[in-house]
Amino acid sequence: MEPRVFEGQLWLVGMPNTTKFHDLARDPRFCLHTATVDTQVSDGDAKVWGVVRNVQDMELQQRFAADLFEDIELDLRGQEFDPFYAADLTGASSVEIRDGGLDITIWKPGEPERVVRKT
DSSP: OEEEEETTEEEEEOOTTOHHHHHHHHOOEEEEEOOOOOTTOTTOEEEEEEEEEEOOOHHHHHHHHHHHHHHHOOOOTTOOOSSOEEEEEEEEEEEEEETTEEEEEEEOTTSOOEEEEEO
């Protein structure tokens, strides 16, 4: 998966015909998690979750491809993306070690962010 924010929306893109995309076609729920390599989590940790929807808007796809080319010089201009998954977030959390304890920040749409402290 290559998550990317474009025009204010999180998009889940990547190589087509992969198991991950087949799984999303079958069940649109997802969870993205940072790749934590530090067992002490000193850099923190985060995840977002939600559901995807396949957006078949060719003009949007071409703007996305142009932006991708401008940003990282990956040239997918003129190609059709199917699937082209917009991610609608239903929640997020982050973990941070602070002052000898673990702070878990939790967010859900329409609700204020809250922090749970574990010592």
